[in-house]
Amino acid sequence: MGFEFDISLGDTYNFSSDITIDSQIPDGQSFKFSSNPSTYGFKSPQYYSLRVRFHKKELELIHHKLYFEDTLPNEVSHFEITDGYNMLMLNILSPINRDKLPDIFSFRFGLGMVVAHPDVTVNGNRFYQTGGGLIPTVWTDGYQISGLCSQFGFNITKILKNNFSLNAETKISYARASIDLGKQYKLNVPNLAIHFLMGISFGK
Numbered sequence: 001m002g003f004e005f006d007i008s009l010g011d012t013y014n015f016s017s018d019i020t021i022d023s024q025i026p027d028g029q030s031f032k033f034s035s036n037p038s039t040y041g042f043k044s045p046q047y048y049s050l051r052v053r054f055h056k057k058e059l060e061l062i063h064h065k066l067y068f069e070d071t072l073p074n075e076v077s078h079f080e081i082t083d084g085y086n087m088l089m090l091n092i093l094s095p096i097n098r099d100k101l102p103d104i105f106s107f108r109f110g111l112g113m114v115v116a117h118p119d120v121t122v123n124g125n126r127f128y129q130t131g132g133g134l135i136p137t138v139w140t141d142g143y144q145i146s147g148l149c150s151q152f153g154f155n156i157t158k159i160l161k162n163n164f165s166l167n168a169e170t171k172i173s174y175a176r177a178s179i180d181l182g183k184q185y186k187l188n189v190p191n192l193a194i195h196f197l198m199g200i201s202f203g204k
Contacts (some may be wrong), residue, residue, distance in 0.1 A: 006051040006167060008199025011041030014066065015192040021076070021122065022186045029123075031073045037066040037191075045083060049169075049197055051091070058091035060110060062151075062173070066191065075123050083117035083142070085191060087149040087175060108153040108169070114177040116146040118187065127181035149175035157201065165201045170194065 014037045021031040041047035051060040063086055068079040089112030096105040119128040129142030153171025160166060172194050179187040 002054070002203060004051075004053040004201055004203035006049070006053070006199055006201045008049040008051075008167065008169065008197040009041065010047060010049070010195060010197035010199075012039045012047065012064065012193045012195045014039060017066075017068075017190050017192075019068070019190075020188045021120075021181075022188070024184055024186055028184070029075070031076065031122075033071060033073055033076075035068045035071050035079075037068045039065050039193075040067060041065075049195075049199065053093065053203075056093040056095075058093060058108075058110075060087075060089045060091050060112075062087040062089070062195070064173075064191070064193070066189070076121065077124070078119065078121035078126070080119050081116050081177075081179075081189065082119065084115065085175070085177065085189070086115040086117075086143075087151070087173060088112045088115060089149060089151060091151075093155070104157050104159075106155045106157070108151065108155055108171065110151040110153075112149050113145055114147040114149050114175050115143050116177050116179050116189075117142050117144070118179050118181060120181055120185075120187070122181070122185060125184075127185070144179055146177035146179045147175060149173060151195075153195070163203060167199055167201055169197045169199075171197075 016036040023030045065082040089110035091110035094107045151173040155169045157167045176190045
């Protein structure tokens with residue numbers, strides 16, 4: 001098996017997150033609340049997964065997005081991480097019962113880091129750095145390496161031609177991100193989500 005490249009689109013179900021916004025200035029106000037975010041996978045910028053694979057080892061970027069719209073404190077008028085609650089992971093792809101079943105079913109295990117781009121308004125002050133979009137540029141445009149993430153998934157691949165195939169995947173991910181809002185606040189945003197994706201693969 002040589003190099004392969006996957007691109008997939010989809011959406012997620014996000015479980016409720018316990019969020020803290022900690023003030024970094026003396027006598028500043030901190031907040032703690034729970035909220036159930038949405039992803040809106042097909043709303044721009046789209047949710048997607050990109051993977052490069054070689055001998056069942058993968059590098060994957062999941063452009064995850066979080067819109068927090070419910071149960072926000074009165075002081076927080078806007079809260080989203082949608083230019084990316086990005087998850088960059090190293091994966092292992094493990095076939096299932098290769099001797100008994102067609103070689104189309106596999107498990108995926110991954111570990112990596114969160115690269116986040118926040119857009120949050122607290123007490124009328126917007127914390128957002130212009131930039132971002134579909135593809136994150138680490139260390140610029142407001143992106144921050146923010147924490148660790150992991151995933152476990154189940155994948156089905158249907159080969160159509162020698163160098164082209166379709167794939168479908170469902171997986172569960174868990175991540176924790178600690179994100180700076182300037183020098184005034186620090187966010188702690190965990191995320192537990194179930195992902196549903198379909199895509200195409202190139203290579204052999």
